[in-house]
Amino acid sequence: MKTIIAACSQNLSGSRASIQTALRTLLAVPWPSQRDVSSALQLLAVLQWVLSFLLLGIVSLLLLIYLLFTSLWLIPVLYVAWIIFDWDTPEKGGRRLPCLRRWTVWKHFRDYFPVKLVKTHDLSPRHNYIIGSHPHGILCVGAFCNFITGSTGFEELFPGIRSSLTTLAGNFRLPVFREYLMSGGLFPVTRRAIGYLLSQKGTGNAVAIVIGGAAESLSCRPGVTTLILKNRKGFVRMALRHGAFLVPSFSFGENDLFRQVVFEEGSWMRSIQRRFQKMMGFAPCLFYGRGLISCRSRGLLPYARPITTVVGEPLAVPKVENPSRELVDRYHELYISALLKLFNDNKTKYGLSESDELHIL
16 A cells, blocks of 8 residues: 555656646747737738638628528528618618727738828818729728728818728629628719718718729839829719819828739730720739738738828819819819829828829829
């Protein structure tokens, strides 16, 4: 019996020593610093956003089709019935959830680049506004972060102004993705949707439109500031019809987030991109960014480059029910002049040189 007790005592002593050794080893391992944790959260915030915009709609559609052929077929049937019933909601004010603008994840998203919003003039809540957002870039990071999330302080900088952002109408035909977009305050870039926001929601509305659209994304690359704007006049006509003031804005650094294979005008690949754009509404870009594990690898995450969105001076626009072509041209030229002034006044402050010019096509 004494022998057994002695053996057990030795085993217990050995176990205690092993546990103590393991604890000392664990405590000796360096814990992640606060900076490391913040960097990881920022990366995850950007990752969920990229995956949501690139895959959520397609994956949801494929999942619903798959469920149709399973015992859960009633779920996609009911959801399709709901979409039919709810079809016009995106063009009638949407279904915004203000709490989503205050998500902590958007602060991590902002800090990854980082994104900054700069105010140059006040916007009175007694008017409505159409904010022209330039440039498009690949994924419109600056426009999304500033006009959809509350992370850069838009509501504090412009008290009494409710911002929203327009995107391709086709996005609102994709299941689940449409709910995601509406909850954040995105709307189709259609006359009906913009007209509703400017006429049925009182004053203090600021509708941001990425005017260059898909065509502009084809020319997106670091160091190049080319805008598709010369023949884009529909936003001016909408502003005149509703008496909405025009406000230029420019996101410095937007084109530095990705690298893109740019095909020359007249090449067969460029022709395919143009045809695809006309049929589908968006242009297929061959782009890449950094990878998930290392910034030296290639992937679909944007590079961490600072983005500064400068909101310019509002251009007063009269309300004209049926504006003439001459009147539209006049205010279009005034808008371009205001945008050029905004660019030239701020370019050296945010990463460009005095010799850099804004090219408008």
